[in-house]
Amino acid sequence: xxxxxxxxxxxxxxxxxxxxxxxxxxxxxxxxxxxxxxxxxxxxxxxxxxxxxxxxxxxxxxxxxxxxxxxxxxxxxxxxxxxxxxxxxxxxxxxxxxxxxxxxxxxxxxxxxxxxxxxxxxxxxxxxxxxxxxxxxxxxxxxxxxxxxxxxxxxxxxxxxxxxxxxxxxxxxxxxxxxxxxxxxxxxxxxxxxxxxxxxxxxxxxxxxxxxxxxxxxxxxxxxxxxxxxxxxxxxxxxxxxxxxxxxxxxxxxxxxxxxxxxxxxxxxxxxxxxxxxxxxxxxxxxxxxxxxxxxxxxxxxxxxxxxxxxxxxxxxxxxxxxxxxxxxxxxxxxxxxxxxxxxxxxxxxxxxxxxxxxxxxxxxxxxxxxxxxxxxxxxxxxxxxxxxxxxxxxxxxxxxxxxxxxxxxxxxxxxxxxxxxxxxxxxxxxxxxxxxxxxxxxxxxxxxxxxxxxxxxxxxxxxxxxxxxxxxxxxxxxxxxxxxxxxxxxxxxxxxxxxxxxxxxxxxxxxxxxxxxxxxxxxxxxxxxxxxxxxxxxxxxxxxxxxxxxxxxxxxxxxxxxxxxxxxxxxxxxxxxxxxxxxxxxxxxxxxxxxxxxxxxxxxxxxxxxxxxxxxxxxxxxxxxxxxxxxxxxxxxxxxxxxxxxxxxxxxxxxx
Amino acid sequence: xxxxxxxxxxxxxxxxxxxxxxxxxxxxxxxxxxxxxxxxxxxxxxxxxxxxxxxxxxxxxxxxxxxxxxxxxxxxxxxxxxxxxxxxxxxxxxxxxxxxxxxxxxxxxxxxxxxxxxxxxxxxxxxxxxxxx
Numbered sequence: 001x002x003x004x005x006x007x008x009x010x011x012x013x014x015x016x017x018x019x020x021x022x023x024x025x026x027x028x029x030x031x032x033x034x035x036x037x038x039x040x041x042x043x044x045x046x047x048x049x050x051x052x053x054x055x056x057x058x059x060x061x062x063x064x065x066x067x068x069x070x071x072x073x074x075x076x077x078x079x080x081x082x083x084x085x086x087x088x089x090x091x092x093x094x095x096x097x098x099x100x101x102x103x104x105x106x107x108x109x110x111x112x113x114x115x116x117x118x119x120x121x122x123x124x125x126x127x128x129x130x131x132x133x134x135x136x137x138x139x140x141x142x143x144x145x146x147x148x149x150x151x152x153x154x155x156x157x158x159x160x161x162x163x164x165x166x167x168x169x170x171x172x173x174x175x176x177x178x179x180x181x182x183x184x185x186x187x188x189x190x191x192x193x194x195x196x197x198x199x200x201x202x203x204x205x206x207x208x209x210x211x212x213x214x215x216x217x218x219x220x221x222x223x224x225x226x227x228x229x230x231x232x233x234x235x236x237x238x239x240x241x242x243x244x245x246x247x248x249x250x251x252x253x254x255x256x257x258x259x260x261x262x263x264x265x266x267x268x269x270x271x272x273x274x275x276x277x278x279x280x281x282x283x284x285x286x287x288x289x290x291x292x293x294x295x296x297x298x299x300x301x302x303x304x305x306x307x308x309x310x311x312x313x314x315x316x317x318x319x320x321x322x323x324x325x326x327x328x329x330x331x332x333x334x335x336x337x338x339x340x341x342x343x344x345x346x347x348x349x350x351x352x353x354x355x356x357x358x359x360x361x362x363x364x365x366x367x368x369x370x371x372x373x374x375x376x377x378x379x380x381x382x383x384x385x386x387x388x389x390x391x392x393x394x395x396x397x398x399x400x401x402x403x404x405x406x407x408x409x410x411x412x413x414x415x416x417x418x419x420x421x422x423x424x425x426x427x428x429x430x431x432x433x434x435x436x437x438x439x440x441x442x443x444x445x446x447x448x449x450x451x452x453x454x455x456x457x458x459x460x461x462x463x464x465x466x467x468x469x470x471x472x473x474x475x476x477x478x479x480x481x482x483x484x485x486x487x488x489x490x491x492x493x494x495x496x497x498x499x500x501x502x503x504x505x506x507x508x509x510x511x512x513x514x515x516x517x518x519x520x521x522x523x524x525x526x527x528x529x530x531x532x533x534x535x536x537x538x539x540x541x542x543x544x545x546x547x548x549x550x551x552x553x554x555x556x557x558x559x560x561x562x563x564x565x566x567x568x569x570x571x572x573x574x575x576x577x578x579x580x581x582x583x584x585x586x587x588x589x590x591x592x593x594x595x596x597x598x599x600x601x602x603x604x605x606x607x608x609x610x611x612x613x614x615x616x617x618x619x620x621x622x623x624x625x626x627x628x629x630x631x632x633x634x635x636x637x638x639x640x641x642x643x644x645x646x647x648x649x650x651x652x653x654x655x656x657x
Numbered sequence: 658x659x660x661x662x663x664x665x666x667x668x669x670x671x672x673x674x675x676x677x678x679x680x681x682x683x684x685x686x687x688x689x690x691x692x693x694x695x696x697x698x699x700x701x702x703x704x705x706x707x708x709x710x711x712x713x714x715x716x717x718x719x720x721x722x723x724x725x726x727x728x729x730x731x732x733x734x735x736x737x738x739x740x741x742x743x744x745x746x747x748x749x750x751x752x753x754x755x756x757x758x759x760x761x762x763x764x765x766x767x768x769x770x771x772x773x774x775x776x777x778x779x780x781x782x783x784x785x786x787x788x789x790x
Contacts (some may be wrong), residue, residue, distance in 0.1 A: 312694035
């Protein structure tokens with residue numbers, strides 16, 4: 001027994017830098033949970049539990065008591081309270097007990113379930129110390145440096161067991177928490193925490209709390225080396241010097257141990273201040289009832305531990321991704337801007353807003369947030385104190401089966417995939433400096449998306465099968481294309497325009513329920529605005545060609561569709577713009593004739609289409625009338641004007657002819 | 658003294674009396690003794706307070722270690738204002754009885770509701786078959 005004690009002491013010292021003798025100073029009032037009191041009320045013939053007595057007796061007795069206890073104690077008023085709690089604890093205790101091998105109650109060690117750590121610790125406190133609470137309470141006010149880590153168990157003196165059960169209810173009624181002993185000498189793994197008068201008599205104003213500890217912790221200490229308890233960060237697996245954890249030496253190091261960790265100077269200053277002030281770092285608020293001096297448990301969490309938590313929180317804030325804390329960033333930018341303005345206006349009083357500077361702590365290795373074990377179902381989440389957040393990879397890794405499903409499903413998958421790529425491109429764009437390599441990378445990515453869209457010529461029979469057109473039939477696909485257009489090279493963009501115009505009837509028909517084609521108008525308008533005359537003619541020819549399956553021209557159909565008519569007007573406007581401008585057009589053979597023919601065709605169709613079917617365009621270019629004036633007689637122009645007149649804009653357009 | 662400006666930390670709340678609301682609906686009142694980076698809490702001299710109507714009852718629970726993810730919210734209790742409340746404290750048995758009655762009434766009304774909906778062909782999925790989020 002003694003040797004094991006020594007082993008434990010040595011271990012504790014090594015781990016926590018504990019002075020074994022320091023534990024002698026710890027005070028403890030002796031708490032007991034209410035469960036015990038009723039139990040021990042009855043077997044008064046067993047006043048003392050002597051160490052070494054067969055624990056099975058008591059165990060059996062406890063189990064029996066636990067069961068019958070609630071009924072028996074209902075009548076007694078004071079005991080009703082206990083019984084309810086007691087029953088809870090009894091259940092709790094019973095489960096544990098049943099889970100444990102009763103034979104282990106003897107001197108042979110077994111592993112301690114972690115949740116019993118605290119209790120054992122408490123028990124040991126009890127065992128060691130007759131109450132000298134008052135002395136210890138004030139100890140908290142001392143410098144934290146002096147406070148070592150307490151915890152090496154003293155199991156030589158189970159004084160508590162000497163207490164008679166008769167005194168228990170008395171104690172309880174006095175509303176002081178009491179803890180019973182465990183049956184054999186427990187050797188728990190002591191956690192690095194403040195000990196001592198944690199269990200001192202509660203001096204709270206009328207705060208009743210019988211101790212919460214389960215009495216049923218017949219845990220036997222294992223040889224400490226076999227235990228892997230981590231009460232701080234996983235310092236064993238990581239370089240412990242990297243991280244400043246409470247489980248390192250008992251001395252509070254103000255000088256941060258490692259060259260890798262740095263505290264913000266303000267933080268450092270505050271730390272030293274706190275040291276000097278000596279632990280009474282409460283905010284100023286009138287709390288006469290519960291001043292820190294009276295609270296014996298104040299300071300359970302040491303400065304070191306608090307700093308550790310703060311440090312972990314700071315590490316969590318470190319991130320390369322600017323979007324991780326968007327609101328914080330924007331808030332601070334605004335604040336700084338406001339202060340800069342104020343500074344400009346109100347003189348040179350430069351108050352810097354207190355800025356959060358996270359300490360530089362080098363993260364160990366690369367952190368794999370998700371560990372994929374081959375053959376397992378799903379993901380194993382790995383989170384350390386460095387990155388406790390990212391437990392699961394939210395990004396979908398599984399490759400989408402494109403072969404499966406209907407056309408539409410495949411189209412939808414493609415859209416999603418391409419959209420993600422597009423978002424990446426835009427992200428790149430946003431963050432991009434003018435570095436040429438990045439530009440190239442971006443164009444590469446854009447090119448990739450364009451290729452994936454698989455835009456190619458297809459006949460009208462194949463329209464339903466064509467991949468690009470399928471993409472365009474979906475709203476999101478249109479959005480994708482619309483967002484992609486600005487990034488594309490002119491030829492690519494024009495190709496898209498050509499394809500859309502070529503298949504305009506099909507697209508318009510498919511868009512009937514959704515009406516999302518207008519999404520494309522803006523970017524296409526931009527494309528049109530940059531087109532050459534020849535290309536323009538090409539596109540217009542798509543609209544004026546006759547269709548095999550319909551008597552109507554695409555042009556006519558377009559007039560009845562908002563997007564169609566807008567696109568048409570846009571094209572015409574561009575043509576007019578080019579013609580009326582001074583720039584050389586470099587037209588191909590027959591371009592002008594085609595242009596004139598087109599204008600006449602448009603005019604004819606426009607006049608023939610009943611006004612009721614004519615749709616208002618998204619935008620009515622102002623130079624259309626002048627275009628018509630150029631080629632048509634006044635009467636026709638008037639007629640057309642009346643037709644097109646659906647917005648005040650056309651009414652205001654001057655009539656040059 | 659907050660040396661992490663712009664952030665919220667429980668560090669300042671240590672050793673103060675708090676009211677903690679848990680996800681299962683329990684209300685705990687205790688002194689916050691210790692925290693960690695997951696906002697796991699150690700509550701000392703904890704009391705579970707059950708509210709039914711204008712009455713409440715306290716069940717002393719001792720020390721609680723609460724896993725952070727189960728906390729809905731917590732707030733400091735002003736010890737001076739703690740006693741001016743319109744609520745009436747009753748004994749534990751009484752409040753538990755009240756709670757049981759309230760729960761029963763709720764269950765019955767719920768049953769009637771579900772029945773009425775079922776008659777109209779609307780099936781409301783039960784909460785336990787739904788994903789929590």
